Amino acid sequence: MQLATSIEELRAWRRGAPPTLGFVPTMGALHEGHLDLARFARSQNAAVVASVFVNPLQFGEGEDLARYPRDLAGDREKLAATGVDLLFAPEAQEIYPHGFSTTIDVGSVGEGYEGALRPGHFRGVATVVGKLLHLVAPHRLYVGQKDAQQSAVLRKLVRDLAYDCTVTIVPTVRETDGLAMSSRNIYLDERERHAAPSLHRMLRRFLELVKTGEPLEIARTKASTVLEAPGALDYLACVDAESFEPLQALRSNAFVIAAARFGRTRLLDNLWFPQ
Ligand code: PAF
Numbered sequence: 001m002q003l004a005t006s007i008e009e010l011r012a013w014r015r016g017a018p019p020t021l022g023f024v025p026t027m028g029a030l031h032e033g034h035l036d037l038a039r040f041a042r043s044q045n046a047a048v049v050a051s052v053f054v055n056p057l058q059f060g061e062g063e064d065l066a067r068y069p070r071d072l073a074g075d076r077e078k079l080a081a082t083g084v085d086l087l088f089a090p091e092a093q094e095i096y097p098h099g100f101s102t103t104i105d106v107g108s109v110g111e112g113y114e115g116a117l118r119p120g121h122f123r124g125v126a127t128v129v130g131k132l133l134h135l136v137a138p139h140r141l142y143v144g145q146k147d148a149q150q151s152a153v154l155r156k157l158v159r160d161l162a163y164d165c166t167v168t169i170v171p172t173v174r175e176t177d178g179l180a181m182s183s184r185n186i187y188l189d190e191r192e193r194h195a196a197p198s199l200h201r202m203l204r205r206f207l208e209l210v211k212t213g214e215p216l217e218i219a220r221t222k223a224s225t226v227l228e229a230p231g232a233l234d235y236l237a238c239v240d241a242e243s244f245e246p247l248q249a250l251r252s253n254a255f256v257i258a259a260a261r262f263g264r265t266r267l268l269d270n271l272w273f274p275q
Pocket residue numbers: 025026027028053055058125128129147150
């Protein structure tokens with residue numbers, strides 16, 4: 001696996017023009033969920049690029065940018081083992097040179113839920129992924145379902161700006177107790193880690209209830225009792241999978257989504273309801 005840390009090196013590699021190119025953007029601290037994306041991309045494309053870039057633009061004030069886990073040496077080894085061809089791992093000034101001011105805002109799909117709780121977050125995500133897509137020019141982009149709103153934001157970005165690539169959403173990889181894999185899980189202490197899988201159980205209960213026609217508010221009240229202390233609920237909702245508009249009743253192509261705080265760590269999870 002080749003390593004590129006500059007745009008120039010990435011462009012030089014890209015001039016080799018593989019007939020199909022898959023792209024897996026990450027912020028590093030890779031776990032099985034990321035590696036699953038890389039392996040899936042590997043199975044569908046002649047070549048695969050992964051990026052490791054902790055994007056300062058998507059962190060708000062007081063968020064965990066400084067303490068976000070970083071392990072480039074470990075990430076390199078893991079990505080090489082999945083068959084990734086090129087790792088793009090730039091420094092912040094390569095992506096955001098002095099005076100950088102152009103941003104991408106995808107509008108309402110990024111305004112509720114995570115967008116409301118983390119103002120500017122999705123502008124940061126859309127801006128960096130927009131720039132990476134422009135540089136890597138992949139045929140297929142791979143993102144995880146765990147960050148469902150992010151995947152809706154990125155689908156909108158690709159559609160609106162007519163990037164010549166498809167977006168593949170890869171199902172969430174879970175620990176054996178149901179906890180969705182996330183780079184932030186390492187922040188959890190023993191008590192928080194023990195309670196964290198209840199987020200997934202709460203979502204399953206919520207989906208079961210709304211499927212049987214239980215009114216949403218009642219389903220939310222009943223299901224939220226499944227969340228174990230010290231979990232503190234931020235939201236539990238049913239949304240349209242494309243627009244992320246809240247739904248008043250379950251219908252096809254919806255997500256049930258939830259976020260909760262376990263100490264200083266916020267965890268997200270969701271279930272997709274296809275029909
Ligand atoms: O999901 C992530 O790791 C990040 O939000 C992404 C898509 C790599 C953009 O920085």
